[in-house]
Amino acid sequence: MKKRVEVAAAVITRPDGRFLLGQRAPGTFYPGYWEFPGGKVEPGEDARAALVRELDEELGITAHTCWPWLMREHDYEHANVRLHFFEVPEWSGTVNDHVHSALEWQQADHLTVAPMLPANGPILKALQLPREMAITDAARLGLDAQLAAVDAALARGVRLIQVRDGTLPAEARAQLARAIVARAHAAGALVLINGDAALAEAVGADGVHLREDQLVGLSARPDFPWVGAACHSRASLESAAALGLDYAVLGHVLPTPSHPDRPAIGWDAFTHLVTHLSIPVFAIGGLDASHLREARAAGAHGIAAIRGSWSA
Numbered sequence: 001m002k003k004r005v006e007v008a009a010a011v012i013t014r015p016d017g018r019f020l021l022g023q024r025a026p027g028t029f030y031p032g033y034w035e036f037p038g039g040k041v042e043p044g045e046d047a048r049a050a051l052v053r054e055l056d057e058e059l060g061i062t063a064h065t066c067w068p069w070l071m072r073e074h075d076y077e078h079a080n081v082r083l084h085f086f087e088v089p090e091w092s093g094t095v096n097d098h099v100h101s102a103l104e105w106q107q108a109d110h111l112t113v114a115p116m117l118p119a120n121g122p123i124l125k126a127l128q129l130p131r132e133m134a135i136t137d138a139a140r141l142g143l144d145a146q147l148a149a150v151d152a153a154l155a156r157g158v159r160l161i162q163v164r165d166g167t168l169p170a171e172a173r174a175q176l177a178r179a180i181v182a183r184a185h186a187a188g189a190l191v192l193i194n195g196d197a198a199l200a201e202a203v204g205a206d207g208v209h210l211r212e213d214q215l216v217g218l219s220a221r222p223d224f225p226w227v228g229a230a231c232h233s234r235a236s237l238e239s240a241a242a243l244g245l246d247y248a249v250l251g252h253v254l255p256t257p258s259h260p261d262r263p264a265i266g267w268d269a270f271t272h273l274v275t276h277l278s279i280p281v282f283a284i285g286g287l288d289a290s291h292l293r294e295a296r297a298a299g300a301h302g303i304a305a306i307r308g309s310w311s312a
């Protein structure tokens with residue numbers, strides 16, 4: 001049996017959104033490859049404490065905020081590595097590297113360094129996923145008001161829209177989806193279609209958002225650049241991860257008028273359900289952009305909202 005190594009790794013960000021990568025030094029495992037700063041968790045240490053220690057030892061910085069983000073397992077020749085990724089948006093000190101041969105501040109959609117350590121490909125894709133998902137509600141708002149709300153959301157920086165509205169007549173839904181794709185793509189935003197791969201294909205959307213009943217029993221990832229799923233249990237989250245989906249949406253976290261019949265799970269249960277999952281998870285249910293920090297502290301990648309997306 002290969003040995004298991006626990007590693008804590010940091011997505012250290014600057015206010016401009018760039019994150020830090022380091023190049024592994026000659027004489028180490030995978031020399032010349034790029035990685036997120038971090039290192040092995042010592043016996044008796046938890047991953048967060050290991051991260052804070054490594055950032056101090058390696059870079060001379062003090063991490064003030066470490067949000068758990070996701071975990072990836074990778075089988076290297078020497079060991080099975082479990083990488084516990086954290087986001088570190090708040091830190092102090094001057095970066096003074098003691099272990100890497102170079103450091104670079106990078107953007108996920110425009111990487112200028114290579115190669116990355118083999119385990120890290122999905123991490124870079126996850127970093128391209130926006131933090132806020134706005135979910136359409138045209139059946140309640142009306143089609144024109146929904147499109148005006150999409151324009152307003154794009155103007156305030158929303159870059160991920162899910163077209164839901166499964167109750168609209170097919171032709172009206174297709175028109176809505178087409179109009180949203182045109183607006184979103186002009187603004188550099190992604191559009192996902194809820195539950196309908198054929199419509200996603202027909203309107204040139206970026207992917208599909210699967211309902212939980214579609215996820216169950218699926219044997220392969222649908223062929224789109226972006227695919228995610230709605231989940232209400234650990235079993236569903238694990239199916240989404242096993243299929244290699246890009247994200248899951250889990251809720252509902254707070255009480256919401258959209259589901260008065262089901263109780264809210266709250267943040268503690270959310271954290272418990274997403275711990276050690278390998279894909280990013282959006283929190284949903286009674287949330288808006290003002291909950292983003294709370295959501296990320298609880299281990300969410302970001303927030304998804306129906307009502308909360310269109311009122312701001």
Ligand SMILES: Nc1nc2c([nH]c(=O)n2[C@H]2C[C@H](O)[C@@H](COP(=O)(O)OP(=O)(O)OP(=O)(O)O)O2)c(=O)[nH]1
Pocket residue numbers: 007008009028029034035036037038039040074076081083117118119120
């Ligand atoms: N720090 C870090 N390690 C990563 C990343 N991706 C990835 O696969 N790894 C792997 C490479 C190593 O097997 C392990 C990190 O171990 P490490 O940095 O403490 O040290 P190392 O393997 O060079 O060995 P050592 O000198 O500490 O014994 O995790 C990443 O992005 N950052």
